[in-house]
Amino acid sequence: MVELSEQKMHHVVVVGGGFGGLYAAKALGRAAVKVTLIDKRNFHLFQPLLYQVATGTLSPADISSPLRSILSQNKNTQVLLDEVVDIDPQQNKVILKAQELAYDTLIVATGVSHHYFGNDQWQPTAPGLKTVEDALEMRRRIFMAFEAAEKETDPEKRKAWLNFVIVGGGPTGVELAGAIAELARHTLKHDFRSIDTTEAKIILLEGLDRVLPPYAPELSAKAEASLLRLGVTVKTKTLVTNIEDHRITARQGETVEHIPTRTVLWAAGVKASAMGKALEQRAGATLDRVGRVRVEPDLSIPGYANIFVVGDLANFSHQGDKPLPGVAPVAMREGEYIARLIQARLKGADLPQFSYTDRGSLAVIGQNEAVVDLGFMKFSGAMAWLIWIFAHIYFLIEFDNKLIVMLQWGWNYFTSNRGARLITGEMSSMLTLDVDVKSDYSGSVSNKAPVEVN
Amino acid sequence: MVELSEQKMHHVVVVGGGFGGLYAAKALGRAAVKVTLIDKRNFHLFQPLLYQVATGTLSPADISSPLRSILSQNKNTQVLLDEVVDIDPQQNKVILKAQELAYDTLIVATGVSHHYFGNDQWQPTAPGLKTVEDALEMRRRIFMAFEAAEKETDPEKRKAWLNFVIVGGGPTGVELAGAIAELARHTLKHDFRSIDTTEAKIILLEGLDRVLPPYAPELSAKAEASLLRLGVTVKTKTLVTNIEDHRITARQGETVEHIPTRTVLWAAGVKASAMGKALEQRAGATLDRVGRVRVEPDLSIPGYANIFVVGDLANFSHQGDKPLPGVAPVAMREGEYIARLIQARLKGADLPQFSYTDRGSLAVIGQNEAVVDLGFMKFSGAMAWLIWIFAHIYFLIEFDNKLIVMLQWGWNYFTSNRGARLITGEMSSMLTLDVDVKSDYSGSVSNKAPVEVN
Numbered sequence: 053m054v055e056l057s058e059q060k061m062h063h064v065v066v067v068g069g070g071f072g073g074l075y076a077a078k079a080l081g082r083a084a085v086k087v088t089l090i091d092k093r094n095f096h097l098f099q100p101l102l103y104q105v106a107t108g109t110l111s112p113a114d115i116s117s118p119l120r121s122i123l124s125q126n127k128n129t130q131v132l133l134d135e136v137v138d139i140d141p142q143q144n145k146v147i148l149k150a151q152e153l154a155y156d157t158l159i160v161a162t163g164v165s166h167h168y169f170g171n172d173q174w175q176p177t178a179p180g181l182k183t184v185e186d187a188l189e190m191r192r193r194i195f196m197a198f199e200a201a202e203k204e205t206d207p208e209k210r211k212a213w214l215n216f217v218i219v220g221g222g223p224t225g226v227e228l229a230g231a232i233a234e235l236a237r238h239t240l241k242h243d244f245r246s247i248d249t250t251e252a253k254i255i256l257l258e259g260l261d262r263v264l265p266p267y268a269p270e271l272s273a274k275a276e277a278s279l280l281r282l283g284v285t286v287k288t289k290t291l292v293t294n295i296e297d298h299r300i301t302a303r304q305g306e307t308v309e310h311i312p313t314r315t316v317l318w319a320a321g322v323k324a325s326a327m328g329k330a331l332e333q334r335a336g337a338t339l340d341r342v343g344r345v346r347v348e349p350d351l352s353i354p355g356y357a358n359i360f361v362v363g364d365l366a367n368f369s370h371q372g373d374k375p376l377p378g379v380a381p382v383a384m385r386e387g388e389y390i391a392r393l394i395q396a397r398l399k400g401a402d403l404p405q406f407s408y409t410d411r412g413s414l415a416v417i418g419q420n421e422a423v424v425d426l427g428f429m430k431f432s433g434a435m436a437w438l439i440w441i442f443a444h445i446y447f448l449i450e451f452d453n454k455l456i457v458m459l460q461w462g463w464n465y466f467t468s469n470r471g472a473r474l475i476t477g478e479m480s481s482m483l484t485l486d487v488d489v490k491s492d493y494s495g496s497v498s499n500k501a502p503v504e505v506n
Numbered sequence: 507m508v509e510l511s512e513q514k515m516h517h518v519v520v521v522g523g524g525f526g527g528l529y530a531a532k533a534l535g536r537a538a539v540k541v542t543l544i545d546k547r548n549f550h551l552f553q554p555l556l557y558q559v560a561t562g563t564l565s566p567a568d569i570s571s572p573l574r575s576i577l578s579q580n581k582n583t584q585v586l587l588d589e590v591v592d593i594d595p596q597q598n599k600v601i602l603k604a605q606e607l608a609y610d611t612l613i614v615a616t617g618v619s620h621h622y623f624g625n626d627q628w629q630p631t632a633p634g635l636k637t638v639e640d641a642l643e644m645r646r647r648i649f650m651a652f653e654a655a656e657k658e659t660d661p662e663k664r665k666a667w668l669n670f671v672i673v674g675g676g677p678t679g680v681e682l683a684g685a686i687a688e689l690a691r692h693t694l695k696h697d698f699r700s701i702d703t704t705e706a707k708i709i710l711l712e713g714l715d716r717v718l719p720p721y722a723p724e725l726s727a728k729a730e731a732s733l734l735r736l737g738v739t740v741k742t743k744t745l746v747t748n749i750e751d752h753r754i755t756a757r758q759g760e761t762v763e764h765i766p767t768r769t770v771l772w773a774a775g776v777k778a779s780a781m782g783k784a785l786e787q788r789a790g791a792t793l794d795r796v797g798r799v800r801v802e803p804d805l806s807i808p809g810y811a812n813i814f815v816v817g818d819l820a821n822f823s824h825q826g827d828k829p830l831p832g833v834a835p836v837a838m839r840e841g842e843y844i845a846r847l848i849q850a851r852l853k854g855a856d857l858p859q860f861s862y863t864d865r866g867s868l869a870v871i872g873q874n875e876a877v878v879d880l881g882f883m884k885f886s887g888a889m890a891w892l893i894w895i896f897a898h899i900y901f902l903i904e905f906d907n908k909l910i911v912m913l914q915w916g917w918n919y920f921t922s923n924r925g926a927r928l929i930t931g932e933m934s935s936m937l938t939l940d941v942d943v944k945s946d947y948s949g950s951v952s953n954k955a956p957v958e959v960n
Contacts, residue, residue: 093928094653094928094929111565111567120697121697124697133656202587203587242579243585474547475548
């Protein structure tokens with residue numbers, strides 16, 4: 053009897069345990085459906101704080117929660133550690149690495165990864181920041197650069213080790229630049245004997261005419277002023293034309309500049325995950341310029357009322373004059389909407405189309421320096437910083453009791469202490485100065501599998 | 507002027523930032539000497555809690571402190587991220603990967619690594635626990651085993667995934683076995699749908715006739731009883747004769763048993779680091795059976811009054827009927843002794859020979875289960891567990907303000923919550939069941955460089 057009813061139960065397959073997929077699954081926890089959540093990783097990652105892992109303030113576990121434990125009380129839900137490699141929308145099946153899985157409703161929430169604008173050869177030299185491994189790789193490079201500078205006797209080479217170039221002036225780039233500047237100016241100030249870490253140069257390159265381009269212009273101006281106060285060099289209207297092992301070439305108008313550097317961090321572009329391509333090929337979905345799937349007003353794809361795309365992978369252009377931004381709150385609301393829609397339709401009802409209410413944007417630049425755009429109100433400085441802190445603490449403790457970790461983090465932040473600055477991974481090849489630290493990256497996860505499911 | 511006096515200053519070179527080396531360097535922080543601390547890693551690791559990283563309770567950063575920040579206030583001290591590859595005691599020089607360094611006094615504190623009793627081919631299948639990378643590798647294997655079991659449909663293969671074999675019944679083995687048993691019985695209980703994690707079998711193999719052989723027999727008995735209560739199978743007088751990818755072969759007297767398992771954790775033997783060999787070859791030092799350096803009553807090596815060996819690498823046999831054990835308190839006291847001795851001798855004085863006062867041993871078996879041997883008093887259970895907790899918190903906050911982290915950890919421990927159970931590293935090859943999870947290990951740090959400096 054139980055088996056029969058289970059077989060009859062509507063099966064929702066969710067691909068990806070990021071904000072979109074996880075919030076869809078959570079919202080279906082008490083519904084009369086069977087849910088399978090598939091992710092390549094066994095944890096949900098709170099990506100907005102990933103830059104804090106990269107700069108040594110937080111540990112990966114501080115901003116991650118095991119998917120199984122988040123969903124353990126949802127008895128209708130199974131978590132599957134697997135990867136979707138293809139989809140068969142005619143047969144209502146997804147093809148995983150280890151098996152096939154039939155669905156009644158499919159929710160695709162596989163997100164985006166970095167985009168090098170056709171210059172994928174830059175990836176080993178200029179890593180991006182999407183996964184825990186990316187963050188630990190960035191951390192290793194940042195702290196190894198100071199170590200190498202301490203040992204380097206040639207002043208020119210030492211300078212290159214102390215030049216940190218961040219490509220992309222969006223929230224991630226701004227937050228990285230601010231955090232590295234604070235490292236150099238405060239945290240590491242007394243730790244070295246042969247170098248003065250306050251002489252490190254942090255250079256932020258942005259192609260458009262201001263940092264934080266999605267924000268209002270006055271906030272961009274305030275963010276730039278904060279960065280300058282922290283000692284960050286901000287170059288707007290600047291395009292990267294080449295990245296080599298020991299230097300980066302940038303063009304600002306007609307001026308071409310070569311910046312000697314051993315540390316280039318990529319925070320510039322995103323590219324849709326491979327599931328977008330699969331939906332295009334198998335289900336005739338339309339993709340936008342960066343590979344995101346153009347969705348219907350109910351987040352389904354044309355011709356397939358039971359296939360939905362949520363989160364960063366979705367291009368939702370039915371509200372306002374541009375697609376909804378690829379941020380966590382949009383993904384969460386989309387996931388929850390689909391959960392409600394599925395339940396409504398199973399009862400023969402329907403819902404109005406998806407619509408998103410923007411509650412504001414936040415970016416932190418440094419200690420006591422942040423910008424907040426609530427739409428009806430924009431402000432910056434210490435108050436903005438406090439709002440930013442509390443918003444993130446609130447989200448983090450929502451599904452995992454990380455309150456104490458967050459207190460520790462707040463404390464570290466106030467005191468400029470960075471306990472998590474371990475350099476881990478392959479060490480032996482890095483102890484001689486001549487070896488190229490960057491070549492190591494070719495062995496890391498995100499390089500082998502640039503398209504992330506979660 | 508400054509340069510001249512610096513040149514004249516007595517130069518103490520410390521190799522290794524573990525307990526022995528770090529405590530020597532710390533104690534020399536106000537002395538009229540110049541100190542250089544060399545380590546391959548940029549952090550000191552609190553090894554006694556490494557098994558908690560391996561079992562997903564703590565993050566690496568929770569039990570590590572950057573060497574530079576511990577020593578940043580000691581203006582006479584420089585930290586060097588480098589590796590000593592050889593030593594020239596006639597010229598008073600150590601040879602590093604990147605340079606040579608002259609010393610007046612040399613303190614060698616490079617510790618020990620795993621020992622496979624001549625079966626080094628077992629290492630990729632049965633990783634040991636000495637470094638952060640080791641711990642994350644163990645963590646990955648433990649949690650991947652449950653994931654693989656969840657997906658496995660063949661009952662025999664599933665059973666092999668749920669068999670965890672720990673080789674070695676010393677403190678590390680006992681603590682690992684207890685922690686994995688608690689994971690399976692409590693933490694993960696509600697997280698899976700196809701398997702019952704409480705059916706996992708945790709098997710602890712010990713060659714001698716009881717677990718915790720360095721402790722008093724009554725405590726060994728209590729520890730074994732605690733392990734049994736947690737559901738651990740304890741096999742004493744049992745020798746491992748072979749380790750293959752999918753099974754381990756053990757002999758108990760005349761009985762040979764094959765245990766099918768995909769997870770073998772090595773907690774059995776230690777081997778001295780390569781610096782011991784260098785001291786034997788270059789300075790004629792005598793090594794014991796496992797490669798430790800036999801030291802004089804003042805911890806120097808015969809014929810070289812200015813070369814000292816401290817910590818796990820030293821075989822100090824001038825007190826009691828066996829060498830001092832390789833535990834953190836011994837290393838710390840030895841390091842501090844050398845610091846005092848150097849300062850005394852610079853003033854033309856001397857110190858009596860080194861002697862160690864044992865303040866007791868502790869091992870934790872599980873929540874509320876520990877054994878404590880204070881010499882004059884032995885006890886077990888909840889009280890022992892509390893003592894264990896406070897002793898470790900005390901040590902950890904001594905040089906780094908990890909109080910809040912420790913509170914979080916205590917809380918997790920009480921609530922059986924394990925937030926740090928991220929599976930990180932190379933994932934893509936593990937998502938199909940047939941692939942051998944263990945083969946991945948060949949790429950990890952400790953395999954390439956089994957001898958650790960710190």
